Amino acid sequence: MFELFNPQVAVESIGPLLGGLLMTVELTFVVITLSLVCALGVALAGMSRFAPLRWVVKAYIEVIRGTPLLLQLIYVYYVLPEIGIRLNAFAAGVLALTLNYSAYISEVYRSGIQAIAKGQHDAAAALGMTHALAMRRIILPQAIRIVVPALGNYFIGLFKDTALCSAVSIQELVFTAQVQAALNFQYFTLYTVVAAMYFLVSFPAARLVNYLERVTKSGYRRRRR
Amino acid sequence: MATRPMIEIEGLHKHFGPLHVLRGIDLSVAVGEVVCIIGPSGSGKSTLLRCINHLEVAEQGRIRIDGELVYRDEIGGRFRAHSNRAIAAVRAQVGMVFQNFNLFPHLSVVGNIIEAPVHVLRKPKKDAGRRALELLAQVGLADKAEAYPEELSGGQQQRVAIARALAMDPKAMLFDEVTSALDPELVAEVLAVMRDLARRGMTMLVVTHEMNFARQVASRVIFMDHGAIVEQDLPDRIFGAPREARTRDFLKTVLER
Numbered sequence: 001m002f003e004l005f006n007p008q009v010a011v012e013s014i015g016p017l018l019g020g021l022l023m024t025v026e027l028t029f030v031v032i033t034l035s036l037v038c039a040l041g042v043a044l045a046g047m048s049r050f051a052p053l054r055w056v057v058k059a060y061i062e063v064i065r066g067t068p069l070l071l072q073l074i075y076v077y078y079v080l081p082e083i084g085i086r087l088n089a090f091a092a093g094v095l096a097l098t099l100n101y102s103a104y105i106s107e108v109y110r111s112g113i114q115a116i117a118k119g120q121h122d123a124a125a126a127l128g129m130t131h132a133l134a135m136r137r138i139i140l141p142q143a144i145r146i147v148v149p150a151l152g153n154y155f156i157g158l159f160k161d162t163a164l165c166s167a168v169s170i171q172e173l174v175f176t177a178q179v180q181a182a183l184n185f186q187y188f189t190l191y192t193v194v195a196a197m198y199f200l201v202s203f204p205a206a207r208l209v210n211y212l213e214r215v216t217k218s219g220y221r222r223r224r225r
Numbered sequence: 226m227a228t229r230p231m232i233e234i235e236g237l238h239k240h241f242g243p244l245h246v247l248r249g250i251d252l253s254v255a256v257g258e259v260v261c262i263i264g265p266s267g268s269g270k271s272t273l274l275r276c277i278n279h280l281e282v283a284e285q286g287r288i289r290i291d292g293e294l295v296y297r298d299e300i301g302g303r304f305r306a307h308s309n310r311a312i313a314a315v316r317a318q319v320g321m322v323f324q325n326f327n328l329f330p331h332l333s334v335v336g337n338i339i340e341a342p343v344h345v346l347r348k349p350k351k352d353a354g355r356r357a358l359e360l361l362a363q364v365g366l367a368d369k370a371e372a373y374p375e376e377l378s379g380g381q382q383q384r385v386a387i388a389r390a391l392a393m394d395p396k397a398m399l400f401d402e403v404t405s406a407l408d409p410e411l412v413a414e415v416l417a418v419m420r421d422l423a424r425r426g427m428t429m430l431v432v433t434h435e436m437n438f439a440r441q442v443a444s445r446v447i448f449m450d451h452g453a454i455v456e457q458d459l460p461d462r463i464f465g466a467p468r469e470a471r472t473r474d475f476l477k478t479v480l481e482r
Binding site: 117119120122123124125126127128129130131133137138141142145219220221222 | 278279280309310313314315316317318319320321323325327328329330331333340341344345346371372373374375376386389390393
């Protein structure tokens, strides 16, 4: 009998696919960690008083925003070796995704920092704080709280975008499914399982982001004991 | 009584684009003096206060605080700005309270008060905390130490802001229309704290629309209009017998309200 979904294939492929999912999760965590840190540097550099630094940051962000992520991945993996920069697939994927996400997340940080009222800067300055101290103690703690929901959404977006890394042969979830499909041609079964795996991670994560959004919007209160 | 000047201003000019908001201000505030600045909105009162704290940068003129020329040097007719660190060090000695309180919402009341003593003056946290509680008692908020700014009324927030400025042991305090954003029934509690501060001998420069406060507490009242000091005198003279027509007109408008 012809069946679209083959439970036996699903069960047999679950092991390799979970291996792929593990790689997807690993990529996501490595890239988001690097991006959260790098983006802060990019955001602060983008607001620097030193104009050339601002121009460089602006150009970088515009180039990243103006080209497809898939192309950026391919560029890092296939083009950089031609100028002597040879990276393995994983490193290339991490580099390309980090470059991409740092640009976008830096804009999130920037908007968060700029959302802090001028009065906060005035008050900090009037108390004798230097710009750096005010940033660290007064502005960033408030800005980060504002941007947490947006960062959560980027985190989920990244989790799904790592699928593009299949194009540079990183053995993440989609790549693994492609390999399996080439062996048994069970596209429906394999890709349905893959879709379910993505969804089962993304959906709870999205709920968590919603929850964080509610918490961060509720204002600053005394902790109830 | 020999009076030592705490704040001295000479020939201060400031533009916002084409707008000439300070047109050559000369002003001296002696140690322990309470000077109230009154005048119509847009007369440059707040800008003057903000220039004293370098939150606005005046294009021309000199500011001395406790005898020291601050924010920049003048060498051969040209200005050379002081370092950001030096500017911050001056600000640390002059307290400022704002119209909109500007408390740090992510810090508790005590957190707000000890922030600068701990991170700017590098005081031990314990000492700063003890001092914070004393100051909270002084402004009548001893029970609010652990609260967050959002949980307080406007009047309470403003009293915390005063305590926060006092925690730096400032040489002088600048008050920028500190009751203007308050509901009418909350104004008195803030003015009471300021009155008490004046009695304790704090040097104060107060931009205000509270004429009764100016009349009762000020050692001297300054009337400003169009970026210039029109007249200054003892409060009874300014309110009783102003010399300038512009002062009379202004007082007539505000007191008839």
